[in-house]
Amino acid sequence: MVYLNFTDLSEETQNRLLENSKEDVKRKFGDSIRKYVNKNHICFETMIEEEAMRNLYSYTYVFNP
Numbered sequence: 001m002v003y004l005n006f007t008d009l010s011e012e013t014q015n016r017l018l019e020n021s022k023e024d025v026k027r028k029f030g031d032s033i034r035k036y037v038n039k040n041h042i043c044f045e046t047m048i049e050e051e052a053m054r055n056l057y058s059y060t061y062v063f064n065p
Helices: 011-040 044-056
Strands: 002-005 061-064
Touching: 002 011, 011 044
Parallel strands: 002 061
Antiparallel strands: none
8 A cells, every 4th residue: 555645746756656666566577577678679677667657556545634
């Protein structure tokens, strides 16, 4: 669960969420993504960025007033 202050959805907060998501993706799927990008000659960081964006939708958000 991700707890957010409803009044603080600034760009900084959004970037922090994306960075957290990137770390989650690297931890969970890093090895398989590395194999995929090496096989298909794709940029690892680009792939992580795309997967992190998708991963944000899997979070449960709780907004504090």
